[in-house]
Amino acid sequence: MDRAVPVVLASLLLGGCPKEAAPVTSWWEADEASRQAVEDPPLAHLPAPKDLDLVGATVLTATGARHAPGRVLVRDGRIAWVGDEGEGPDCAACEVVRADGAWVTPGLIDTHSHLGVYPSPHLRAHGDGNEATSPTTPGVWAEGSVWPGDPGFRRAVAGGVTTLQILPGSANLVGGRGVVVRPIPARGGRAMRFPGAPETVKMACGENPKRVYGDGGGPSTRMGNLKVMRETFLRAQGYLEAWAQGDPPERDLDLDTLAGVLEGRFLLQVHCYRSDDMLSFLQLAQEFGFRVRGFHHAIEAYRIRDILAAQEVSVSTWSDWWGFKAEAWDAVLQNAALVAEAGGRAVIHSDDALGIQRLNQEAAKAWHDGLAVGIDLEEDEALRWITANAAWTLGLDDETGSLEAGKRADLVLWDAHPFSVYARAQRVWIDGRLVYDHEVPVAWSDVEPVREVGP
Amino acid sequence: MIAWMLAAALAAPCEALTNVVVHLADGPVADAHVAWSDGVITSVGAGPAPAGCTATAAPGRQVTAGLVSVGLQLGLVEIELEPSTRDDAWDHDPVRAALQVAWAYNPRSAVVPVSRMGGLTSALVTPTGGLVSGQAAWVATAASTQADAVVKPSAAVVVHLDGLDSRAAAWTRLRELIQDARHAAASGALRSWQGLDQHGASRLDLEVLARVARKELPLLVHADRAADLEAAIAFAAEQAVDVVVLGAAEGWLVAERLAAAGVGVLVEPLVHGAGSMDQLHGRPDNAARLHAAGVQVGLVHVDTMNARALRFVAGNAVREGLPHAAALEGITRVPARLLGLEDRGDLAVGQRADLALWTGDPLEIASRLEGLWAGGAPVSLRSRQTDLLDAWRTVPRTLTP
Known part of the structure; x- marks a missing residue:
């Protein structure tokens, strides 16, 4: 469901001339053209998506299923498999994340x-x-x-x-x-x-x-x-x-x-x-x-x-x-x-x-x-x-x-039940990219330099 | 002998909760009791209640002092965006030290019972706006008359540093006000009413500010920026007045100085980002750091409509490193003592029996408030919101009684 091929090409960004667009016959095409005049900027500055084998946590799926202890497999930025620990396909190339006692949610x-x-x-x-x-x-x-x-x-x-x-x-x-x-x-x-x-x-x-x-x-x-x-x-x-x-x-x-x-x-x-x-x-x-x-x-x-x-x-x-x-x-x-x-x-x-x-x-x-x-x-x-x-x-x-095979690997690893007032997100993945790690504070915004963000 | 027998017969009965966890100043005690008589705590601690008390066993339950909240417009504002329901300000003049919100306190406000749903038994209700906003009042949330509700009509004089064109102007004007009040009191002008026009405020304002100058009333200063906290410390020393700070988002930066000056703070644990330019250096563990530095730390949730959420706010502070007992103190004893409320806020003998009974850890979301007592009397946990729920438990609402 990623963005469709832009109607007007990304050459704008590269300094070239836009290609001749086909005649527009609906408001919708015109609107699409406006929104997709440029390609989505790359996300190369983010950590690359990693294949993960997340094991041992209680997995709350938001599908009705709960796996305790559970296992979530992530491949190519998508959820590949969700179930009980000890079951499911092997993933030799996966980075194994042991998360005993922790909790995982979408x-x-x-x-x-x-x-x-x-x-x-x-x-x-x-x-x-x-x-x-x-x-x-x-x-x-x-x-x-x-x-x-x-x-x-x-x-x-x-x-x-x-x-x-x-x-x-x-x-x-x-x-x-x-x-x-x-x-x-x-x-x-x-x-x-x-x-x-x-x-x-x-x-x-x-x-x-x-x-x-x-x-x-x-x-x-x-x-x-x-x-x-x-x-x-x-x-x-x-x-x-x-x-x-x-x-x-x-x-x-x-x-x-x-x-x-x-x-x-x-x-x-x-x-x-x-x-x-x-x-x-x-x-x-x-x-x-x-x-x-x-x-x-x-x-x-x-x-x-x-x-x-x-x-x-x-x-x-x-x-x-x-x-x-x-x-x-x-x-x-x-x-x-x-x-x-x-x-x-x-x-x-x-x-x-x-x-x-x-x-x-x-x-x-x-x-x-x-x-x-x-x-x-x-x-x-x-x-x-x-x-x-x-x-x-x-x-x-x-x-x-939800945590279901095929969906984007958007995951949170919590140190306690997420419905506890004391629970803290330890790690957060978006499309399999580790975008937050509580142990490794990284500043994103120049409003809050890292030394002030704290633990 | 006869007199003694008569006294014993007339003595108020003793009631007690037993088999509970009691949260004392230095931490929880399990398998404990709390007993009260005539509205006052008579015994608290490990073991069963003293003989002769009517005891209710509540195994698995936990007891705290009734919660204490500061900085609300509880009972002063019914609907925030409706001016006709607001009684918390006076745009007449940026200096209105004489304004007492206690006179406007409405014990029948629908907002008050909602606050009780979160275990609140005491609140410091504060005026808003201006530079010297007026006098804050301690109120009891379980009372049906103003006379019963207003515990202390004049507990602090509230200051907002944004009440004039600049902070520089604010401190200058405050200095002038304190000095003029001191002069008017010393010169006899406040008694004679002669020459008052040479002072920088009205007679009534000067009278109240003279009490501040005598340290009978603290200034409750809204301030977040570390530099403003430094200025508040310096002003308190220079003018020999008591200052308590409400906000202190950047307090951790000047924690040692606050501790050394004995300036207590009331912090909002959830305000820990750069919400405003005054909070640029806020951080989640602000309360924990202030506490570790020896500062007296009260916790506040400055949200009149949702004052009931105070305990969750305190739970968030614990998540960020504040010891659990300090967090509970921060929503009971510390704010009470910082602002002159002495007879409640602590589970201790001699304190008013304002008690909250919880099904578990009082700061945890899964725990429910099961009972609330004010001066030893049970308090209803119903509110307009529970009434609405009952009315709409099935839809559509019918005319069946």
Whole structure:
């Protein structure tokens, strides 16, 4: 599923002339051409992927299986085999990693981050997450705001995170495109992109857009929010019709993004707290025939968990955040657990530079809060909230999010059960590359020189 | 003889938890008890409860003092983004030492019971904004009236160094305020109200700042940058005032100096990255290093809505090297003592019986809070959130009672 051959060739980077592109007959081809005008930068500066034979740890797979003691084989950056220790194929060429007493999980995935676009240290000049110049800015791409120097990326991987979705903020009804990245050292945002990840689009309902625009031309109400969203999708429908008629319209970056939503090519990620706001949004989606991939924050998802489960909309939420605004007032600690119990896809996300450093603890809190009131979910289910379900939300469930043969070798080795407050990620692999080793501190960001990063 | 018999008959009954682990100042004691009478701890330590106590055995359970949290707007702010529900500031003037948030404390806030779900029994609620933000108050989380809730309406004067145009301006103005308050008290101006207009603050502000000058009240200074901590140490010495620092993200860089000056710190263990330019040199083991250097270290989670997460924050500090007992002290006795709360925060004879009963290690995620007592009386662990859960345990909600 790696990125397809670029439409326009990489000769741009090498100083040559771009080749003549074939005539574009759809917005989609034009959009692809924009995104793939250059090849993905190489990752030669990272440790090479190693073939590994990881033996002895308790392996939590996020597939329902648990192997104790277990074994994970990694070949060519992919998981080759997972099972009990003492079983499985030989791998003479593998580096053997004995991990008795340790724990292995899939790399963690955060569906909602603003690392890079609201980087640390917090500075006015670093506020690149909200293009708050219009209530709809579908044409902006978060990738263009990602500052790879954000020290939060290294701290995220130190917490076991191997994939994160960076989203525009929620000031706008349509905030723009998100970008799914790897937390790896890079000199530009592009080099961090998860290869082949689907495009994602951020929208927001409820308080934020009406607060930001209420005194500046609107919308200023929830009905105003919906009217502007409806108008926006009507324009996008017209744009698609114009393309379909064989007379290509002038290219419109805003409408390209919305066309991606309408055609189901891009995965829609909607910031929404209140259950009635979510229902209004689902109504809009039905009217225009598009899908919501996931609601984010979704404090009141528990009230409509049956509907969200039936419509296969994932729910990215926190374990315990609440109360910072009116639409976050009706929180329960069991939101994720209730969604899971109803058969829905629950996800624990961070939306926070600190929270992303301990997604394992947040999932554990939400799981135990469910157990405490008799929502008897398995440990594996709670692990899925920060792995497999998150991968599905990003359209990457065939690539990562669980320990299964064929998937990318995104692994975390923990020194204790990952649901313990004392657990620490000892080593983290992305595509079989050792990108974090607790014993060998390496600085990535010039904000935090290594001598200050510490153990 | 008759008087003695009468006294014995009227003596408050003794209650006790037994077969528990008790977390004392220097560590846990297994197979122990804690007993209390008339709201006060009467016995704690290894073995069974004293004879005559009504004992409840709780094998496998662990008991700590009720948790103590500092720096919250608990009971002052109901919904953070709704100005009509905020009572924590006063934009009138950057200097409002006289402002007492205790007068605005709402014991019926829906946020307070949520904090109790995390074992909090005491909180120092603080004003925000300005340079001299006002007076922080100690409150008890289990109380239904202001009179019962406010334990100490004036526990510290809160300072924010970003309250003026620059830090230089902030220290200059603070120096002027302390000196003027001292002068106004000594000259009799505070009694006579004569000549007060020649001082740099209002009469009420000067009265409070005079208490700071007499070391009756500490300054609680929000500061993260090591240089600001140095300045705070120097200011405390120069002006002969007590300073406690809230934040101290870069504290480890000046740990020895903080220890030598006897300046205690309240640190946020989760704030250990370059979140701001003031925290550039933050590191995960900040609390551990400060503690090792002999600094009095309290731990805080400055998140009013989610104050209940304090114990997990302390667990993270343990992960980064802070001894477990020091972490527990950091969320009970240390913050209480640093800010003048003497009768609670410690599992010790004579302390108020604020107790938390946990199913396991109090800092571990899998452990649950099973019981909470304030002044020896059981406290409800229900909240608006548990009510909502019950209402929506099945969907859709029905009209069936």
